[in-house]
Amino acid sequence: MSNIILTGDRPTGNLHLGHFIGSIKNRVKLQNEGNYDEMYVMIADAQGLTDNFDNPKKIREYVKEVAIDYLSAGIDPKKVNIFIQSEVSELTELTFYYMNLVTVSRLQRNPTVKSEIKQKDFNTSLPVGFMCYPISQAADITAFKANIIPVGDDQLPMIEQTNEIVRSFNRIYGDTLVEAKAILPEKEIQRRLPGLDGNNKMSKSLGNCIYLCDDSETVKKKVMSMYTDPNHIKIEDPGNIEGNMVFTYLDAFSTDELISKYSDFNTLNEMKEKYSSGGLGDVTIKKVLYNIIEEILTPIREKRKYYEDNIDEVYEILKQGTNKAKQKASQTLKEVKHAIMIDYFN
Ligand code: ATP
Ligand code: MG
Numbered sequence: 001m002s003n004i005i006l007t008g009d010r011p012t013g014n015l016h017l018g019h020f021i022g023s024i025k026n027r028v029k030l031q032n033e034g035n036y037d038e039m040y041v042m043i044a045d046a047q048g049l050t051d052n053f054d055n056p057k058k059i060r061e062y063v064k065e066v067a068i069d070y071l072s073a074g075i076d077p078k079k080v081n082i083f084i085q086s087e088v089s090e091l092t093e094l095t096f097y098y099m100n101l102v103t104v105s106r107l108q109r110n111p112t113v114k115s116e117i118k119q120k121d122f123n124t125s126l127p128v129g130f131m132c133y134p135i136s137q138a139a140d141i142t143a144f145k146a147n148i149i150p151v152g153d154d155q156l157p158m159i160e161q162t163n164e165i166v167r168s169f170n171r172i173y174g175d176t177l178v179e180a181k182a183i184l185p186e187k188e189i190q191r192r193l194p195g196l197d198g199n200n201k202m203s204k205s206l207g208n209c210i211y212l213c214d215d216s217e218t219v220k221k222k223v224m225s226m227y228t229d230p231n232h233i234k235i236e237d238p239g240n241i242e243g244n245m246v247f248t249y250l251d252a253f254s255t256d257e258l259i260s261k262y263s264d265f266n267t268l269n270e271m272k273e274k275y276s277s278g279g280l281g282d283v284t285i286k287k288v289l290y291n292i293i294e295e296i297l298t299p300i301r302e303k304r305k306y307y308e309d310n311i312d313e314v315y316e317i318l319k320q321g322t323n324k325a326k327q328k329a330s331q332t333l334k335e336v337k338h339a340i341m342i343d344y345f346n
């Protein structure tokens with residue numbers, strides 16, 4: 001069996017540190033290891049419209065922005081096909097046929113969709129398109145016969161739904177589609193990075209993010225205003241690690257090497273012990289975190305400048321990636337239509 005990697009992001013804002021640690025880092029690692037046959041990264045504009053249908057300008061703008069974020073963060077267009085979802089109309093067609101294989105109650109049970117409906121206050125005005133986005137995600141994955149999906153843990157219910165569709169389809173119409181497997185980051189905390197406001201997920205829609213394109217000054221301000229331990233008033237006071245966002249982020253982003261580079265400690269554990277027993281100030285720990293985030297963001301920012309000045313190149317990359325994606329998806333659609341016996345003129 002061949003190894004085909006696929007992931008995507010909604011163009012609903014710039015990419016943030018949650019994307020970086022939850023998915024992009026793994027994508028770049030897989031891309032550079034080269035153990036795959038094809039790799040696709042999708043800008044999910046059609047999905048973005050399901051809850052932003054009244055703001056098409058925003059989606060259009062962020063298609064460009066997300067493409068720049070990818071290229072700046074190290075996605076290499078020579079190795080990866082970056083494409084725009086809506087340009088591959090085969091995906092919409094596949095979605096329509098898959099809709100028959102999923103019940104309304106199954107969609108209503110999806111925990112990620114459930115919490116997003118709540119978050120968006122959709123309780124009385126839920127668009128059908130939004131409700132169905134897990135089905136469209138199944139189309140996105142199966143169109144490419146993708147079997148490796150590097151994602152954060154909010155996407156696990158989508159992969160599960162995809163595999164249920166694959167099994168139903170293959171059982172009813174014959175072996176055609178391939179099941180997919182999620183690749184999660186190593187550490188628990190990296191699978192769902194909390195927001196700066198302490199919300200359980202950093203998310204574009206919640207605006208509680210450090211963005212990959214934030215400048216140094218903005219990052220500093222955001223880190224300096226992070227929630228620590230409200231009872232840790234004097235430096236000598238013992239401080240709490242639990243629920244302390246600075247330590248949560250250090251858990252996600254630091255390595256022993258970075259800790260010894262930017263602090264007086266050799267490991268994060270040593271630093272935590274000192275904070276717990278008293279004698280380590282909030283400003284000091286925030287400076288360590290700021291420096292570590294800056295180490296990640298500085299090279300990304302530099303590359304970003306290049307692509308901002310060469311937008312035509314960005315669109316050319318998207319065009320080529322989209323053509324490749326279209327070829328592959330149309331092959332799968334042919335097989336799907338053949339399996340469903342709706343290929344009348346062949
Ligand atoms: P939106 O609020 O519009 O849904 P988002 O911030 O949730 O945006 P998505 O485009 O939905 O971002 O997610 C793209 C990918 O990034 C998915 O694989 C998702 O699991 C991952 N991801 C998003 N937020 C986080 C996070 N806070 N921690 C880890 N991974 C994340
Ligand atoms: Mg999301």
